[in-house]
Amino acid sequence: AQKVTQAQTEISVVEKEDVTLDCVYETRDTTYYLFWYKQPPSGELVFLIRRNSFDEQNEISGRYSWNFQKSTSSFNFTITASQVVDSAVYFCALSEARNTGGFKTIFGAGTRLFVKA
Amino acid sequence: EAGVAQSPRYKIIEKRQSVAFWCNPISGHATLYWYQQILGQGPKLLIQFQNNGVVDDSQLPKDRFSAERLKGVDSTLKIQPAKLEDSAVYLCASSLRTNGEQFFGPGTRLTVL
Numbered sequence: 001a002q003k004v005t006q007a008q009t010e011i012s013v014v015e016k017e018d019v020t021l022d023c024v025y026e027t028r029d030t031t032y033y034l035f036w037y038k039q040p041p042s043g044e045l046v047f048l049i050r051r052n053s054f055d056e057q058n059e060i061s062g063r064y065s066w067n068f069q070k071s072t073s074s075f076n077f078t079i080t081a082s083q084v085v086d087s088a089v090y091f092c093a094l095s096e097a098r099n100t101g102g103f104k105t106i107f108g109a110g111t112r113l114f115v116k117a
Numbered sequence: 118e119a120g121v122a123q124s125p126r127y128k129i130i131e132k133r134q135s136v137a138f139w140c141n142p143i144s145g146h147a148t149l150y151w152y153q154q155i156l157g158q159g160p161k162l163l164i165q166f167q168n169n170g171v172v173d174d175s176q177l178p179k180d181r182f183s184a185e186r187l188k189g190v191d192s193t194l195k196i197q198p199a200k201l202e203d204s205a206v207y208l209c210a211s212s213l214r215t216n217g218e219q220f221f222g223p224g225t226r227l228t229v230l
Contacts, residue, residue, distance in 0.1 A: 004159075033216050043206065045160070045221040091159050095216045102148075102172055102215035107159035 002027055002096045006108035013082050014116050021077045021111045023092030029053075033095040033103070034068065034075045039110070040088040051075065082115045089113070119143065121222035123209050129228045135197035138225045142190070142211030148172075149186055150219060151194050152208040160208055166192065167215070199229045 003026040013019045025034065036048040049059065051068050059066045063080045079086055089110045095103040122141040130136050142149050147168050152160035163182065165173040168189040177184070181200070186192040196203055206226050210219040 035218065037219075037221075042223075043226075044223045045208070045210075045219075047218040047220065050218050098173070100172075102167065104165075104173060104215075105150075105162070105219070107161075109157075109159045 002094060002104070002106050004092050004094050004106055004108035006090075006092055006111050008111045009109075010112045010114065012114040012116065015084060016081050018078060018080050019082050019113065019115075021079075021090050021092075021113070023075045023077065023108060025073050025075065025092070025094045027073075027094060027096050029096050031097060035093040035095070035105075036066065036075075036077050037091045037093065037107075038088045039091065045091070048077075079113075082113075084115050084117050087113055087115045121209055121211055121220050123207075123222035123225055125225055126223060127226050127228075129230065130199055131230050132201055133198040135195065136199055136227060137193055137195045138207050138209075138227075140192045140194070140209030140222060142192070142209070143220055146211035146213055146220070147189070148212045148215050149192050150208075150210040150212075151184055151192070152210065154206045154208055154224070156205070163194070163207075165215075172215070196227075199227075201229050203227060204229045 005024045032053045034051045037045045039045045065078045067076045091110045092108045095105045149166045151163045154160045163177045164184045166186040184194045206224040208224045209222045212219045
């Protein structure tokens with residue numbers, strides 16, 4: 001069964017703190033894709049990263065980094081030196097192959113991050 | 118490159134009325150998605166199109182919701198008749214591939230009174 005769990009509903013940090021957002025997934029497939037999206041207060045979801053199941057190399061993009069561990073079915077997202085502009089809801093998503101072809105994506109419930117000045 | 122366009126941005130209707138939402142995806146994107154996002158939850162897929170064919174509508178309440186994507190470009194999502202529980206943000210997204218990143222529109226916030 002395809003499932004994405006973001007156990008942290010809300011996180012509040014003070015600016016310049018590091019923060020990690022957790023994502024745990026379940027899938028029956030060996031080929032799948034993981035994503036993170038950001039939804040700022042304006043409402044429009046913005047793509048952050050895509051990772052395929054065969055690439056466990058961690059990735060860093062500026063203050064953002066992602067830790068993919070297949071052994072624990074986790075794809076965690078860390079923001080280093082958080083800023084007020086990082087305040088948003090962050091969604092983890094999983095794409096899994098359909099029996100009928102193509103891929104189906106499901107989203108986690110999201111983690112709301114508050115960064116206080 | 119223009120993003121995903123949606124209209125209207127906001128809509129308030131009374132229960133049992135009808136409403137329609139429009140989406141124009143990014144040019145060249147074959148896959149189009151409609152999601153329902155209830156406050157405090159993640160997006161839930163309602164229907165997915167590949168060009169003008171339906172790939173997945175398993176979570177679409179077909180007794181009241183309908184969607185079409187004529188000519189494989191623009192899409193319309195309709196609710197008839199609306200219920201109170203349909204109050205949500207309706208998001209449209211498009212992608213080049215079904216396993217690729219999705220590009221989202223600004224959404225339509227629907228309030229059913």
